[in-house]
Each structure stands twice: as structure tokens, then as C-alpha cells.
Amino acid sequence: MQRIAVAGIQHETNTFSSMPTTMAHFIEADAWPGLTQGEAVLAAVAGANLPLAGAIAALEAAHLQALPLLWASANPSGRVEDVAFEALWTMFESALLKAGPLDGVYLDLHGALVTECYDDGDGEWLRRTRALLGDQIPIVASLDFHANVSPLMVNSASALVGYRSYPHVDMAQTGARAIALLQGLLSGELLHSAFIQLPFLISMPWQCSLIEPVAKLMRAAEQAESGDVVSVSFFPGFPLADVADGGPSLLAYAQSARLAEATVQSLAQKVLAAEPEFAGRLWLVDEALSYARQYAGEGKTIILADTCDNAGGGAGSDAAGMISDGLKMGMPAMVVGILCDPSTAQAAHAAGVGGVLSREIGQGRKAKGQWRVISLGSGQFAATGPFYAGCQMDLGPMACLQYQGLTVLVSSRKQQAADQAMFRHLGIEPSKVEVLALKSSVHFRADFGAIAAEILVVEADGDHVADLSRLQYRVCKRRPASRGT
Numbered sequence: 001m002q003r004i005a006v007a008g009i010q011h012e013t014n015t016f017s018s019m020p021t022t023m024a025h026f027i028e029a030d031a032w033p034g035l036t037q038g039e040a041v042l043a044a045v046a047g048a049n050l051p052l053a054g055a056i057a058a059l060e061a062a063h064l065q066a067l068p069l070l071w072a073s074a075n076p077s078g079r080v081e082d083v084a085f086e087a088l089w090t091m092f093e094s095a096l097l098k099a100g101p102l103d104g105v106y107l108d109l110h111g112a113l114v115t116e117c118y119d120d121g122d123g124e125w126l127r128r129t130r131a132l133l134g135d136q137i138p139i140v141a142s143l144d145f146h147a148n149v150s151p152l153m154v155n156s157a158s159a160l161v162g163y164r165s166y167p168h169v170d171m172a173q174t175g176a177r178a179i180a181l182l183q184g185l186l187s188g189e190l191l192h193s194a195f196i197q198l199p200f201l202i203s204m205p206w207q208c209s210l211i212e213p214v215a216k217l218m219r220a221a222e223q224a225e226s227g228d229v230v231s232v233s234f235f236p237g238f239p240l241a242d243v244a245d246g247g248p249s250l251l252a253y254a255q256s257a258r259l260a261e262a263t264v265q266s267l268a269q270k271v272l273a274a275e276p277e278f279a280g281r282l283w284l285v286d287e288a289l290s291y292a293r294q295y296a297g298e299g300k301t302i303i304l305a306d307t308c309d310n311a312g313g314g315a316g317s318d319a320a321g322m323i324s325d326g327l328k329m330g331m332p333a334m335v336v337g338i339l340c341d342p343s344t345a346q347a348a349h350a351a352g353v354g355g356v357l358s359r360e361i362g363q364g365r366k367a368k369g370q371w372r373v374i375s376l377g378s379g380q381f382a383a384t385g386p387f388y389a390g391c392q393m394d395l396g397p398m399a400c401l402q403y404q405g406l407t408v409l410v411s412s413r414k415q416q417a418a419d420q421a422m423f424r425h426l427g428i429e430p431s432k433v434e435v436l437a438l439k440s441s442v443h444f445r446a447d448f449g450a451i452a453a454e455i456l457v458v459e460a461d462g463d464h465v466a467d468l469s470r471l472q473y474r475v476c477k478r479r480p481a482s483r484g485t
């Protein structure tokens, strides 16, 4: 039986965030498992919508032996500390060297990991892995939809493949697609790659694959995979990274270099032609709240996507400005989640259900009030939506607080509000809420989309900036996508 070493190292780094990512962030569990080594990785990821889980299942189905080395992920945040990156590399390297003879390696990488000293952390990881193993052993990796793919990554790996969906409901499936590529390489297939970086940055809310233009571009990439074209990926990229390789790219593998090149060139024309379509309305908070007010008493749900404070893109999910404005405007029937505020969660647990906390909650423009504790939770529960499918959440102590017309769900660890179980854990049924403010950009649509009569993308406070023209790029030479004239 052929022996395949497998590992997952996942981080999306927002270089505009001043919150460093430390080893402690990789060690703790959140929506995804905490740091896990060796055989325990199999149980930690089994059944989850994670590339590594899909890859392991595909290896089993193909009668290939999976040798699990490491799982390490941390919520998106600022640059990964060098000491954490090197500690993770040492764990991986020593496990790889101890694994015995190998026929191949599969890596579940994000593709937008940035450390204090490496702007292309994934490229460095792949470079070192290739240097250890030599040129003969195939190394394949799956990458996130938001990967900032670099020439170093492409040249170091035998093959790379990206998710097709945002919300990422196909993560496990992408792991399986990577294993299909690996099987071809193991059987002696020779793949030629072609890679193009595109000249503009795409803001996160307009990268959603449920809407145009990404829906049609992803369909085109998928349809281009036929005959001798073995794999085609369109990576919209992660624009909140000021790195040389930040931005969208196209990558194809085919039986001939000419065919691979023709495939990416043809898709590049389609992406370039779609540039003015990567846009939509960003609502100011007061405009959005005034508009949403009409939903009170209507029995329908409007969702306000608080995109800038999305923990899933490196923000703190602790900004309270929208809550303060909601109080000021006397918003009725509004629920906000998930606000990361560990000290408030702790105070709520000390006060107990029915207790009243006279305090300011959140950060930035803090929300002052007499907050009544409606319910409490351990923060440990199973996700039920398609994006976090199969995941066991561990968000630390949680609380549901109410003051005037506002209900706020508070957690001790930040996590993107992308699963209805996060609300039900504290007794809130999202479909019964008339104005629902979610700290998420796009992933919420997988589980909440069906209950929303309307969705507004709101520009409030936070490091997950939606209007890219507000950012000062120093290293990245690409410009924000233009709507044209």
C-alpha cells in the first residue's frame, strides 16, 4: 500500500491587523480543532468540512495509506509570529522525517499565511518540504479560495488546487480533488502547469460565488477541466494582505504546456472582462439601520452583514459601533452576533441569568447599557450549517444580553457568525429575528441565506476593510478592481 503523509496548516493573515497570531492561537480550538499531532489528527478532523478530512477519506477509498502528521489552524488575524511558524515547522519536519519511506505528501494549506519575516509563508512551507523530500516525491496541496498564490508555491508543489465556493462549502471536496491529482502523479502522469496573476484586487463581499461575476467564472473554470486539462483553479485571493503576491490568480494543469497556457489565458480574458462587476453597495450603518427598521413587526428577517468586523478575515469581531448606533436610534427587535468580549462573558456568568450588568460592552465605540443576562452557554456545541458542517465549536463562555430593543450574543473567542447553531446555543432562533446583524462577510449566506428576505452589506468598524481604496498598499502593486466609468 502506498504511503502518503498528510498535514494541515491553515492561516489567513490580515497584514493590516495589529493583532499578532501566536502559538496559543494555533493550540486552542475554535470552530476547528486545536493543534493536533500524529494519529489523533484522524479523529480530530473526521467528518468535518475540512480539506484534510476530505483528503483522508479519499485516500482510504483509494486504498492509499494516510500518515497523519499535524493539524494546526488559527483564526485569521495579524502576521504569524516567527516563533510560532518555526515551532510548527519543526513539529512537521520531525514527523515527516520519522514517517519512514513515503510515496507522496498531501498538504491542506490556506495560501495566505504571512509571518513576521515571510510574506509568502505557504511558499516557504512548500519550499522547505520540497527541499527535504527532493524532486521525486509528489507534493500536492489544496488551497483556500482566498489563497494569494505565488510562483514559489507553484514551483515547489507538484500540483495545487483551490476551492470553488465562497461560502466554502466544498472544502472537504477540494481535499478529495487534490488526492485525485496525487493519484495521477503516482501513476506516472506528467502534469504541465500554467499560472497567471491578475492585475486587480477583489473586495471580499464581491467574491461571493453565489452571485455574479464569480458564479459564472467558477463555472467556466470547472467546465475548462476536460480531456487533457486535468485541473483548473481560479483563486480570487485575499486582498487584506499587503504582500507582493497578494491578489487573484489562475492556475491550470494539463497534459501539455501549450494546453495549460491556453486554458489560463482564455479564463484570464473572462476575469478581466468581468472587472466592473466585482462591486456592490456598501451601506453606511445609519442608512442600513434606518432601512432595516421597516422590518420590525413584519415577521420577516433582514440581515445586516457587518463585513468589516468579520473574524473570518482577521478582524477582532469586537467592534461595538453598530450596537451603540442601534441603541441611539432606538432600534427595535435587533440581534447582533457574535461579539467577542471575554470579560463581559465572564461577568455575565458571574451575575447569572436574570442578572444585570451595568457596563460598556465591546471595543471601539463601546455600547453602554444596563445589560440583562438572558441566557448563558459554555460555547461548546456542534455546528449544523453547511460551512462549518461536522465541526465542534469551542468559543469559551458565551452569554446573551439584552438592553432596550437590542440583543447581543457575546463569546470569549472570536468566531465568524456563520452558523445558526451559534445563536440556538443561547436560545435565539435566527429565523424569528427581524433585524439580524452578523459579523460575517459572505460565509453566513450558506446557513442564513435561506431565512433572509433581504441582505445588506454594511460598512462599519474593523480591520476587514471592504472599500480597498481606503488601504495603503506598500508592497502589493495591484490596484483595487475598478467599476469602470
Ligand SMILES: [Zn+2]
Pocket: 144, 145, 146, 168
Ligand atoms: Zn477563505
